């Protein structure tokens with residue numbers, strides 16, 4: 001019997017889900033290859049929505065997509081587990097044992113054969129080895145972490161559910177004013193406004209959010225300074241403290257210390273300063289990695305040292321003709337995923353993986369919760385077009401619509417968007433438990 005090639009995709013995020021779905025349709029359903037998706041979680045939540053999960057604006061019960069049922073409907077298989085190693089000699093990946101909430105082993109450590117491997121395990125916040133960050137900060141790297149932030153925020157706000165006023169303010173520091181930090185800060189103000197409606201004796205004035213950035217402006221990676229200025233104005237109008245040119249050197253139980261020794265008290269610190277790929281990538285499979293642990297790939301997404309292993313999305317360092325590297329974005333993860341699927345299909349036919357990834361910056365939009373959306377579109381032509389308000393909000397949400405359509409097809413994807421819209425009208429605007 002002819003060997004059916006095994007295509008294994010590790011990481012079912014923005015990129016991994018799209019490549020698994022495309023390969024499931026194109027080769028899995030037709031029996032041309034066995035496509036297997038591996039993820040440490042059991043369901044997919046699109047990462048750019050995690051700040052909404054953290055503030056309760058998004059209910060994972062409604063928005064999470066179960067990997068197993070999606071796999072069954074789209075021609076691929078699913079295995080739950082965290083990849084810990086790659087055995088390139090044996091052409092196998094190694095998965096850690098899987099435990100339940102009570103620490104009981106559900107599945108032992110396992111090995112999965114591959115002929116083609118796609119690594120799409122994303123990134124985590126970079127703590128730059130600053131003392132106290134890992135121990136005392138909250139991160140927005142996974143659904144579990146976003147849910148933990150929500151729990152801690154609600155517990156803090158719970159004190160204000162008593163029908164009496166408290167004098168002290170809730171001090172929250174957000175370190176890193178990229179899109180994630182900026183959106184998270186605005187989303188917290190929206191959460192407070194929502195909680196007022198649920199009987200919490202809390203007003204936006206009781207919440208003291210401080211957004212801290214080492215660069216001279218917020219959103220330093222966004223090309224147009226006008227966008228930073230416009231967003232700064234909106235944040236200040238919401239009562240958010242914005243501190244630029246401020247470098248954090250230490251975090252402890254009381255809060256933050258800056259490079260000039262200033263102490264910033266904080267009840268909770270959310271850390272969102274840049275990314276790195278998970279540390280263990282430095283040690284597995286002998287693949288080439290860069291200083292932030294990303295796996296170095298060629299422009300066709302093949303890793304430099306093994307043509308049957310690909311890396312895509314945030315965990316990949318993909319060079320561009322001008323010497324730069326592709327930025328870690330939802331849009332690039334998606335485009336790399338769809339292109340890599342085409343390259344693997346070519347290799348299955350015995351041809352060379354000829355498609356090369358050229359990053360086209362379609363623009364960046366920042367959504368300040370329900371307050372404002374602003375950004376730059378089509379940055380690849382003459383610096384792009386500045387947009388804000390309803391048009392910007394429509395384009396911002398269309399990235400998620402596109403992701404849903406890619407995963408479910410046009411009809412089901414559109415129906416799902418409608419159902420989620422209706423769900424938001426029927427259910428409370430905030431997840432409270």
Ligand SMILES: Cc1cc2nc3c(=O)[nH]c(=O)nc-3n(C[C@H](O)[C@H](O)[C@H](O)COP(=O)(O)OP(=O)(O)OC[C@H]3O[C@@H](n4cnc5c(N)ncnc54)[C@H](O)[C@@H]3O)c2cc1C
Pocket residue numbers: 010011012013014015016038039040041046047048049050051081082083084120121122123140141142179180278312313314315328329330331332333365
């Ligand atoms: C709050 C927030 C807002 C953002 N907003 C935007 C935005 O507006 N626009 C934009 O373009 N980008 C945005 N981003 C960035 C965007 O989310 C990422 O660039 C994108 O998700 C990267 O996709 P990926 O497939 O590489 O990784 P991810 O989407 O992070 O997926 C990685 C997957 O791998 C799994 N995994 C991790 N480790 C293992 C392991 N060892 N074994 C098995 N599975 C593993 C994880 O469970 C996860 O499912 C935002 C990010 C955050 C945190």
